[in-house]
Amino acid sequence: MIRIVILGTGNVAKHLLGAFKKAKDVEVVQVYGRKNSVLESLGSDYQTTTEVSSLKQADIYILAISDDAISEVSKQLDLKAGLVVHTSGSVPLAALSKKTKRGVFYPLQTFSLDRKVDFAEIPICIESENEADTGILKQLASAISKKVEYMDSDQRKALHLAAVMANNFTNHMYYLSSEFCSQNNVPFSLLHPLIQETAKKIEDLSPYDAQTGPGRRNDRGTLKKQKAQLKSKRHKKIYSLLSKSIRKTYGKKL
Amino acid sequence: MIRIVILGTGNVAKHLLGAFKKAKDVEVVQVYGRKNSVLESLGSDYQTTTEVSSLKQADIYILAISDDAISEVSKQLDLKAGLVVHTSGSVPLAALSKKTKRGVFYPLQTFSLDRKVDFAEIPICIESENEADTGILKQLASAISKKVEYMDSDQRKALHLAAVMANNFTNHMYYLSSEFCSQNNVPFSLLHPLIQETAKKIEDLSPYDAQTGPGRRNDRGTLKKQKAQLKSKRHKKIYSLLSKSIRKTYGKKL
Numbered sequence: 204m205i206r207i208v209i210l211g212t213g214n215v216a217k218h219l220l221g222a223f224k225k226a227k228d229v230e231v232v233q234v235y236g237r238k239n240s241v242l243e244s245l246g247s248d249y250q251t252t253t254e255v256s257s258l259k260q261a262d263i264y265i266l267a268i269s270d271d272a273i274s275e276v277s278k279q280l281d282l283k284a285g286l287v288v289h290t291s292g293s294v295p296l297a298a299l300s301k302k303t304k305r306g307v308f309y310p311l312q313t314f315s316l317d318r319k320v321d322f323a324e325i326p327i328c329i330e331s332e333n334e335a336d337t338g339i340l341k342q343l344a345s346a347i348s349k350k351v352e353y354m355d356s357d358q359r360k361a362l363h364l365a366a367v368m369a370n371n372f373t374n375h376m377y378y379l380s381s382e383f384c385s386q387n388n389v390p391f392s393l394l395h396p397l398i399q400e401t402a403k404k405i406e407d408l409s410p411y412d413a414q415t416g417p418g419r420r421n422d423r424g425t426l427k428k429q430k431a432q433l434k435s436k437r438h439k440k441i442y443s444l445l446s447k448s449i450r451k452t453y454g455k456k457l
Numbered sequence: 458m459i460r461i462v463i464l465g466t467g468n469v470a471k472h473l474l475g476a477f478k479k480a481k482d483v484e485v486v487q488v489y490g491r492k493n494s495v496l497e498s499l500g501s502d503y504q505t506t507t508e509v510s511s512l513k514q515a516d517i518y519i520l521a522i523s524d525d526a527i528s529e530v531s532k533q534l535d536l537k538a539g540l541v542v543h544t545s546g547s548v549p550l551a552a553l554s555k556k557t558k559r560g561v562f563y564p565l566q567t568f569s570l571d572r573k574v575d576f577a578e579i580p581i582c583i584e585s586e587n588e589a590d591t592g593i594l595k596q597l598a599s600a601i602s603k604k605v606e607y608m609d610s611d612q613r614k615a616l617h618l619a620a621v622m623a624n625n626f627t628n629h630m631y632y633l634s635s636e637f638c639s640q641n642n643v644p645f646s647l648l649h650p651l652i653q654e655t656a657k658k659i660e661d662l663s664p665y666d667a668q669t670g671p672g673r674r675n676d677r678g679t680l681k682k683q684k685a686q687l688k689s690k691r692h693k694k695i696y697s698l699l700s701k702s703i704r705k706t707y708g709k710k711l
Contacts (some may be wrong), residue, residue, distance in 0.1 A: 293679065312651055313669055318661065326647045352647060361641030362648075364683050368634035369648045370655045371670030372699050373627050378664035378706065387615030393580040393606060394616075394623045395660055397566055399660065400574065401624045402656035406649055407572065415567055416625030425547065429618050429624035433569035437702055444698055445626050448691055450633065 205229050205343050208258055210276065212236040212245065214314040215290050219267055219347075220245065221323040226346040233259045255279045263288060263343060265308060266299075274298045277305070285334050289411035292363030295356035296330050306331035306340055308347070309359060313370055327352040328359055379438060386434060411452070418449030459483050459597050462512055464530065465521035466490040466499065468568040469544050473521055473601075474499065476576040477591060480600040487513045509533045517542060519599060520553075528552045531559070540590050546617030549610035550584050560585035560594055563613060564602070567624050580604040582613055633692060640688060665706070672703030 207223065209231060216234075223229050234249045235258065236242045242251040253256065255276070264280065266273055266289040273289045277300040280287060287299055288306040299305040309328040312320055318410055327344040329351060331337045337353065344351040354362065377398065381391040404413045417425040426446050433439045461477065463470050465487060470488070477483050488503045489512065496505040506512065509530070518534065520527055520543040527543045531554040534541060541553055542560040544669045553559040561584040566574055581598040583605060585591045591607065598605040608616065631652065635645040658667045671679040680700050687693045 225561055233665050292683075296482075313648055313654055315658070315662070315667075318658065325649045326650065328647075350647070350650075352644075354643060358641060358643045360686065361637065362643045364686055365634045365638045365641075365643070365645070366648060366651055367670055367683065368630050368637065368696075369652050370670060371668070371703070372633075372695075373630045373652070373655055374664055374668050375672075375699055375703050375706070376617070376622050376627045376630060377659050378668065379618045379626075379702075381664050383615065383622065384619045387612060387619075389608065389616045390606075390614050391619070392580075393565055393604070394620060395579065396578045396619055398623050398627070398656050398659065400567055402652050403628055403653065404567070404569070404572065405628070408569070410628055410635050414625070414628050414632065416621055418625060418629075422579070428547075429621065431546070432614065437705070441626075441698060441702060442622075444695060445629055448633075448695060449625070449629050451691065452629070 204341065205263060205346070206261040207263045207265060207343070208233045208235065208261045209265050209267060210235040211265075212238075212241045213267065213269075214316055215310070216267035217245070217316065217322065218314050218322070219265065219290070219310070222347040224248070229343065229346050232261050235255050258279065258282065261285050262339060263308075264303075265290060270294050274300070277330070278302070286339065287333070288331075288340065292328075292366065293360055295360070296332070297356065304332070304336055306336050307356070308340060308344065308361065311362065311366060322347045323349050326352055328352050328354050328362065330355060330359065379441065383433070383438065414449065414452070416449070418446040419453055421450055421455040422455070459517060459593065459600070460486050460515040461517045461519060461597070462489065463519050463521060465519075466492075466495045467521065467523075468570055469564070470521035471570065472568050472574065472576070473519065473544070473564070474503070476601040478502070483597065483600050486515050498616045510535065514618045515539050516593060517562075518557075519544060520648070524548050528554070532556070540585070540593065542585075542594065546582075546620065547614055549614070550586070551610065556566065558590055559609070560590050561613065562594060563632045565616065565620060577603050580606055582606050582608050582616065582710065584609060584613065633695065637687070637692065644664070668703065668706070670703070672700040673707055674701040675704055675707070675709040 223231050234251045239408040264285055264287045270291050273294050279300050280304050286304045286306055288308040290308055296307050310325050312325045318417055327348045329340040384391040430442050477485050488505045518541045525544050527548050536557050540558045542562040544562055546563050550561050564579050566579045579602055581602045583594040607671055609652040638645040684696050
């Protein structure tokens with residue numbers, strides 16, 4: 204049985220709590236949060252505290268808090284034993300205080316409070332400073348996910364930025380598309396099946412091979428016409444830059 | 458029973474053939490293609506021809522051919538009756554010859570030869586010049602899809618461009634992300650679940666509400682650090698422009 208304490212009450216903390224609740228051989232012995240009102244909203248399943256000084260003994264302390272707070276909170280912890288980990292993609296392991304054993308437990312997913320996610324499919328990237336700690340983190344991650352990956356802080360930072368491109372920027376493409384739809388009185392929902400298929404395709408094909416469209420074909424006539432169709436300067440600028448980037452990817456002269 | 462002739466042997470033609478094969482009350486009476494060898498690859502289920510002059514009588518002739526060829530092929534058709542439709546998002550109805558009744562039958566999806574798609578979920582956008590033709594096109598589309606939408610040529614052209622943003626540009630984001638992953642020795646496949654969730658999210662939330670990340674939060678520190686992490690000029694330029702566009706979307710001063 205791995206005994207854990209969760210520090211935090213936000214999106215990531217709540218999703219982790221939900222996942223650990225169903226996991227075998229893991230016991231959440233306490234949840235720390237700054238506000239009692241928020242802690243109470245978690246239900247009566249957990250022992251809670253608002254005092255860092257009142258933390259119970261556990262094997263692993265999971266800091267599921269904002270990036271900026273990680274370093275500071277880790278310094279405040281006064282623990283005799285236990286491994287302290289954070290859950291951030293972009294913060295290095297070294298940001299944690301040296302007073303305790305330290306590591307990283309980063310679930311690579313976008314979490315919204317009101318959406319269920321299948322934790323078994325979410326990759327968990329772990330990092331630690333010795334084999335014993337890696338062992339227990341692997342065990343904890345495997346209790347909730349099928350995909351556990353060891354990586355160092357630099358790799359994780361790169362993965363986090365790759366996630367910004369694949370998630371934040373992709374979602375912004377959806378937004379620009381929806382904006383253009385409403386400007387032209389067509390329902391954006393018609394594009395939902397296309398969007399799902401575009402995402403599914405890359406599980407079988409590399410994004411390089413999956414690319415289609417006028418940029419890939421270097422169809423200058425269509426590229427010119429489509430740019431002219433766009434009304435806003437912002438849309439035109441993005442259309443040009445991304446079309447150029449696609450053409451360049453496939454070795455076309457610009 | 459609606460009798461149809463398919464003209465074309467490419468991706469769209471093959472997917473349509475597959476869908477009509479399973480449809481009730483639709484009979485594919487003939488397939489036209491330029492090459493016998495390609496027509497033979499369709500199997501022995503269909504009567505075929507390489508001669509436009511040998512087309513059988515049918516209710517609807519579907520031109521599933523490249524955009525550039527639509528106008529020319531429609532002029533060559535010498536039909537006594539029947540409705541001629543094309544399957545293109547960007548070509549107006551008026552590109553078809555006036556010699557016959559004409560219309561549009563545009564399935565909004567990205568087709569790859571070796572990927573199965575569920576036609577029932579693919580929106581089909583139809584257009585015609587009178588109510589009777591609209592009626593039969595609706596009937597034909599409903600035989601293979603649950604989502605049939607009437608729209609004029611301008612709306613369809615806009616929808617097609619919106620699809621370029623939601624599909625071509627989105628896939629290019631996947632590509633840039635995968636490129637950055639391999640530059641940094643992390644497996645892109647770790648991002649697959651995130652990519653699927655990003656796509657699924659917008660079936661419940663608008664892309665406006667679904668947006669997350671440093672651009673949305675206007676977190677200038679992270680934006681600056683992440684841009685510095687990127688190695689290629691192209692990545693930096695795209696990162697800047699899209700981050701700016703996201704910040705602008707949420708009313709941040711640049």
